[in-house]
Amino acid sequence: MRINYKNGRSMILLQDYTWLHAKAHFLRLAMFETTFENLRRTEFTTRFEYFKTHANPAHTGLDSIHASVSTPEDASSSSQHDRGFYVSSPASQLDRSVEESERDVFSQSILNDLCNAWFERYHPWFPILHRLSVIGTIEDTVPLEASLLYIVLKAIIAVTLPHWSLSNPISRETRSRISEKFRKQVIIQAISNLSLPSLQAVLIVTTIDYGAGRLSEFWNLVALCKRMGIQLGLRDLVANKFDNSNKLSTLPPRMIPVPTSLIEQEEKIRAYWMTEVLDSMSSLGAGWNLSLSLPESELWFPCNEAVWAFPEKTTSFSSFDDSEVSSAFSVYLNLVTHQLYQVHLFLQQSYDATSAIDRARWQSQCISVDEALDKWRNSNLETNYLGHDSTVVLSAVTFNAAIIALYQRLALPPKGLAEVHGPWYHAIQRCLNACDEMSTVIRAVNDADLENMSPHMIFCIFVAARFYLVHAKVLSVEIPRSLDLLIYGLKTCGQRWYFARRLERVLHTAIAEKQVPVVMSALPQQFYDLQYSSLDIDHALSVWAEDCRPPSV
Template sequence: MPAMPEDGGRPSSSTDAKGSVLSMLLQELQQVKDLQNTSSYEQEDHGEDGSRTRKRTRVQYEEPSPTTAEATSTVLPLPPPHVLEALIEAYFNNFSPWIPMIHRARFDKRRADVQENEKLLVVLRAMMVAAMRHVPRDNAVGQYWTQQQLEATRSWVISTAMSSLSIENLQALTIIAFNDIGNGEAMRAWSIIGSLTRTVEYLQLTVEREDADRAPLSKSLFSRSQQVERPWVEDEERRRVFWNIFNLDRFCSITMGWNTSLTNNDIRRRLPCDISLWWQDEFIKTPYYNIWDKSEGRIGNPISLLPSTYGGMAQSISPGESATTSGENITLSPAGAGMAINMSTVGAFAYSVEATESLSQVTTYFLQQKFDIRDQREIESWLVRFKELDLRLIHWKMFLPQKWKPDMARQAVHTSMDPNLTLAHITHNTSIILLHQPIAFPPKEWSFRGRLPSTSSAETCYAAAIEVASITANYLRTSSLPVANQFAFCCFISARLLLIHCKYYRAAAEDPPPEFNSLLESLDEISRSWAGFDETKEYTLAAKYAERLRALQKKASQVTHFQIDPSDYTVEISHDSPSQARSEPSPATAGQSFQRPEMRTSPAETSPSKTTVPEAPISHSAQMYFDTNRAFQAPNQGAEMQDMSSISQLFLDQSFVDVDRIISLDDGIFDTGYDGSFSYG
């Protein structure tokens, strides 16, 4: 029993408790006082009548831990107006060209509106996370933001954007994911991208508003919002939000070897328009872009049975009319003879989307497809798919719009290279490399490897990699923009191909061609431009690619029998944070042995046959190839090949070898010719 005080009052423990409570209150009062003495910022408060008043809010500028719950619930203040404007400008100058999904004039107008500005807060903070390193420190940015505060803001953006469904939230998460990948921390982005691919479907962004009339009886939650009339500029912005998320989904699948999330079952969308028309608010319609369905695209199902590339805007042309005589407005449709697609309204960003989808088709419908190397019919089906995709890539290059084909008078004035158009072209060449690699460098366990056109495909891969090096070096000389993640990936694949080719076709002690070092230097430059003014950001995605290439080169020069597995590009670098990312070449790739293909002519001695972009829609050699390709599809139609002896004849004829697949710097199709502000995309 506790001792009772002499006056019969409460036990002394009660008195101690009172003292403890008073002590806690005094401590809290002191904390409030300390908080009031910290830095402050002013924000506008809007009364019920809409009038604006000023109130001073005190904010404690402690550095929160990004791993705590407080990091996701604390809203750090926006910087002063002059710093905020510098950050917004830095975002539109450096990131908007690669992820063109925010209309600048509409964005500024919304910021001036009280209610709309509230919706943009999550986008503004995402912009700041990405653009902070591209504003000079002498612009007073450093005193407002530290790396930990940026990390806390990133966490807040993700937490806020994940808590509800809106276009602004999708835009913010797209910026964060794009930034994470470029920072070399892609593992942080994949779950965001997975969420984005589902959310665009929830918000009905995978279909056009005009398709809302075809809704099923059981409507989805947001289907009615598709029927709301909006300004065309806003509709195009929503469309571009979708295509940017589509690109992220494809990049995730291509680099990691995972399945794509957005397929033909989900998508019925028009391509993004030429950005100059969007800036000018000029209402137009673009063609629909058809995506293949994964189940229908399995090897053994002819590509000819899959949806054509374009749809919804096909228009008849006279039997004698061609893509050339139609000028820059018409390109032939793969859907059938006598049909054409009006492509005059699409811009560089649309072609970048198409090239990215082509690269995805190579990985999804060829490289990731399983086939039994002991089953003759499965081998035949696999080779048919190779020729089908090869033909599709040739189609894409041939039918680029006339307005982007060589124009020496225009090139004398325009020296810059459009980022999205340049990305589209090096992505196309990378698709050629990844498609032809298995044919050029077949594993030794393939009993049929001797019948493959390995030398021809090796020449094609080599030439494509050389052109990627040339195009990239020229682009970096004429542009100061940070470079998109996919750009760095294409450089990595091209440089890696040159190493593989060197081990197959050159003397053991011979160095790779000079273009290999050019690509390494380009990756170093891409890493520097991505880091901006942040000298601590050294281990970007491009830096990881460069480091891996140097490690492979070193091992290839030291180990005589070392061979690089062409298919291992998805597992050769770490996508974790910089502290976990450094690694030597994995043991799985060390000492890999491949059968060296029978060599006829070295690409280093004889360059592959090159032709200019054809004036006619289909060149003679290409037409021969199309006929051969249709004949080669016969095994899928029920006929059986008795043996594999006809493979060489089908692949090594002139119609296969002489077709021009590669886009070179000399082709000159890199400038859209539009001089307006924010003219990219």
């Protein structure tokens, strides 16, 4: 659009005028921003020089994050808004604390302490690593990031750091954040890098999820471990001794690397069996785990722990698969992966609770499985040394939990069928005997050892305690005093594992509601129904526990 002025002046284009006006505006804005930036940079430089000159040298390490950048002199010369611009937020301070602490935990002294904690407190019931090899890696590998065991070291830190303390420990919140960060890194790295150390690392961090009561996450990690083990050919090693590896065989051939040392071979054997143990043990009592491996004879089991503690040169004189060098760990593996397989198989079957014929058939099969388990225990499970070996203790507790899981659905009739069938007193007595034996085992273990036990012991104790309570409530009898020992066992385990603290609250609530009708119970009603396994009701109990959780827990 053009404008003609009558006074004879030159014609001006309106769009040209608009453009000139905008250009002038942007030039003024640019000059303002440049001036502001120069002032801001000058003030920041002044503050930084002051901080360098007057900062307290004692404020180093983790404590330095709490030092304030602003000073009284600064306060008098700047506004409150300006001071807020330069002081770090609590979140950024915590991030710096975590980063600094991450570097600290990889120092040789702290890493040695954490690894020693792993081998003293966790290795007795989770013996998948060769101690001398791990310690040698820490001492000889520079930088540690170049080591194949770096992911394993991260997993060890993730598990041990939250419960590790020194005279000047890293704050509890920082330790928890580092643990969770390393746990996530281990899982992501293991998914993208298939190797034996990756599998070992994921197996180790499963302890975190189970101990926290995050069973869904735990089972997902176990599924990952099983798939990794298949790809690494661990089953071929344990079952076929690598007869089908890169050579002519009656078995389908596989292009998988053969172990280059006895240590590597033994670690692969132990990684395979630990995966199978976690899968079977964590689903004991449930009838939905259809992925369990079928037991086979002539399998390679782990060697004796005394032999496993020797260095590579010392162990080279003997093959680790010698049947004479069995161990308490091998006995535990046999129980969980072979003997309990029959319990899993029995619980996976369906039966008509309204049919007297079907009920009689189930009772007969149940007794048959029980007799086989009892025969195995009499010849394999030593009870004279319960207080001295964590694996023997775990085996005894697991065995008794299996008896309860086997019988509990048949002990008390389902709702609405009490008048038709009534209780099966043989099943009730077998379950009560198992509960009593478990409480005896707990009493034989000192508190320090009980605190360091496997978190998988937690659910076994809960299974027994739940049966005591439900039996007393349904049949209107007194609660056995042995229940106190089981609850004390959970309380002691709860010093380390949140899962135990959560289940302990459930039991205390059930005790307080002894005279309260089931329909008025604060707990999920399925807690009092033994047709549901303890695993089946775990999610409902976890939701209840979170709703009732105090803010400080």
